[in-house]
Amino acid sequence: MSALGKLMNALQILPGVGPKTAQRMTFYLLQKNRPGAEKLAEILKQACETIRQCDRCRTLTENRLCRICASSDRDESLLCVVESPAELMQIEQATGFNGKYFVLHGRLSPLDGMGPAELGFHQLVDIMSRENTRELIIATNATIEGETTARYLAQMAAGVGIKTTRLAHGVPLGGELEYTDANTLAHAFSHREPVE
Amino acid sequence: MSALGKLMNALQILPGVGPKTAQRMTFYLLQKNRPGAEKLAEILKQACETIRQCDRCRTLTENRLCRICASSDRDESLLCVVESPAELMQIEQATGFNGKYFVLHGRLSPLDGMGPAELGFHQLVDIMSRENTRELIIATNATIEGETTARYLAQMAAGVGIKTTRLAHGVPLGGELEYTDANTLAHAFSHREPVE
Numbered sequence: 001m002s003a004l005g006k007l008m009n010a011l012q013i014l015p016g017v018g019p020k021t022a023q024r025m026t027f028y029l030l031q032k033n034r035p036g037a038e039k040l041a042e043i044l045k046q047a048c049e050t051i052r053q054c055d056r057c058r059t060l061t062e063n064r065l066c067r068i069c070a071s072s073d074r075d076e077s078l079l080c081v082v083e084s085p086a087e088l089m090q091i092e093q094a095t096g097f098n099g100k101y102f103v104l105h106g107r108l109s110p111l112d113g114m115g116p117a118e119l120g121f122h123q124l125v126d127i128m129s130r131e132n133t134r135e136l137i138i139a140t141n142a143t144i145e146g147e148t149t150a151r152y153l154a155q156m157a158a159g160v161g162i163k164t165t166r167l168a169h170g171v172p173l174g175g176e177l178e179y180t181d182a183n184t185l186a187h188a189f190s191h192r193e194p195v196e
Numbered sequence: 197m198s199a200l201g202k203l204m205n206a207l208q209i210l211p212g213v214g215p216k217t218a219q220r221m222t223f224y225l226l227q228k229n230r231p232g233a234e235k236l237a238e239i240l241k242q243a244c245e246t247i248r249q250c251d252r253c254r255t256l257t258e259n260r261l262c263r264i265c266a267s268s269d270r271d272e273s274l275l276c277v278v279e280s281p282a283e284l285m286q287i288e289q290a291t292g293f294n295g296k297y298f299v300l301h302g303r304l305s306p307l308d309g310m311g312p313a314e315l316g317f318h319q320l321v322d323i324m325s326r327e328n329t330r331e332l333i334i335a336t337n338a339t340i341e342g343e344t345t346a347r348y349l350a351q352m353a354a355g356v357g358i359k360t361t362r363l364a365h366g367v368p369l370g371g372e373l374e375y376t377d378a379n380t381l382a383h384a385f386s387h388r389e390p391v392e
Contacts, residue, residue, distance in 0.1 A: 002258065003246050007240060007243045010235060010236040010239040010240070011236065013232040014236075015221060021212065024212075027256075027281060029243075029244075030256055031301070033209055034244055037209075037240060038241070041244065042237075042241070044203060044225070047199050047233075060223075061198065061200070
């Protein structure tokens with residue numbers, strides 16, 4: 001296969017990129033932005049070589065400890081559990097959360113071979129006992145498997161006497177009731193809050 | 197900046213990729229498909245190093261001559277002029293054309309510094325005189341600049357006694373008249389063809 005064809009194929013591993021987009025990217029990189037393409041190749045190679053899981057929270061980082069775990073400014077008494085590094089980043093950008101994190105890299109799903117060992121539960125228990133955790137904030141996704149994982153984590157935390165909280169569920173801000181799905185609406189209705 | 201952040205930035209040079217898509221791609225590459233990511237980095241690096249313009253037709257290739265120019269099975273008497281390698285590939289895939297090509301890498305646009313020299317017109321004249329060209333098929337885009345380029349090329353070809361043809365313009369196959377733009381429809385109407 002030609003070098004051009006190989007590059008078009010290789011680009012198709014990217015999520016959301018089909019043959020037509022890969023072709024467009026290939027010609028853009030080689031005709032319009034070769035310095036950018038060379039830089040991208042180099043950065044991607046380096047990322048593959050250096051990026052690993054943080055020893056403490058398991059998010060992705062090129063160091064032994066990630067920026068958040070290495071920081072002394074974060075409140076160690078708050079521990080937020082997320083399913084993936086992307087969700088950690090999303091919470092970090094959207095909220096003013098100043099505690100620490102733990103990344104499961106998945107959710108409980110025995111059929112997919114995701115059990116407590118794969119999700120690092122014993123490492124999480126270690127952290128909770130070593131660091132002075134007061135509150136475990138469970139930010140798994142609101143799917144059935146995410147909920148199961150949350151319940152399991154809550155029991156684990158209760159076992160060592162740590163308070164557990166969940167993200168609030170309900171109607172999204174700016175959302176119109178007419179277009180809110182039935183489950184969310186029913187949940188929001190039965191968990192209605194007093195107006196202060 | 198972290199290696200993760202650098203990769204997210206570097207991916208944003210790709211056409212159609214913004215911050216959110218770049219983040220999704222980054223996590224996909226590093227978490228789900230690291231062998232694919234390593235291979236992509238390597239192939240992209242090689243492509244940048246080896247891919248250049250074909251000595252004869254100026255399309256992109258890693259060899260001195262592209263596959264089509266190097267082939268002895270193609271009809272040298274037919275010469276198709278396109279604006280870009282992507283369009284060459286599109287014609288190659290969609291039509292049964294068995295002649296040769298010439299790639300302009302642009303269109304006449306003096307304000308952008310694209311003149312006859314940049315588009316390789318003298319190389320094109322060389323080819324027409326050296327190879328036994330009978331027909332010059334002009335497949336520039338149906339834009340104002342593409343049309344200007346086509347007219348210029350047609351005059352050049354007439355000067356050396358070569359017949360010139362253009363791609364047919366009209367209503368796209370499968371297109372509904374209601375949604376065809378006014379210019380195309382007016383052109384198709386005034387150039388209506390006899391039913392055979």
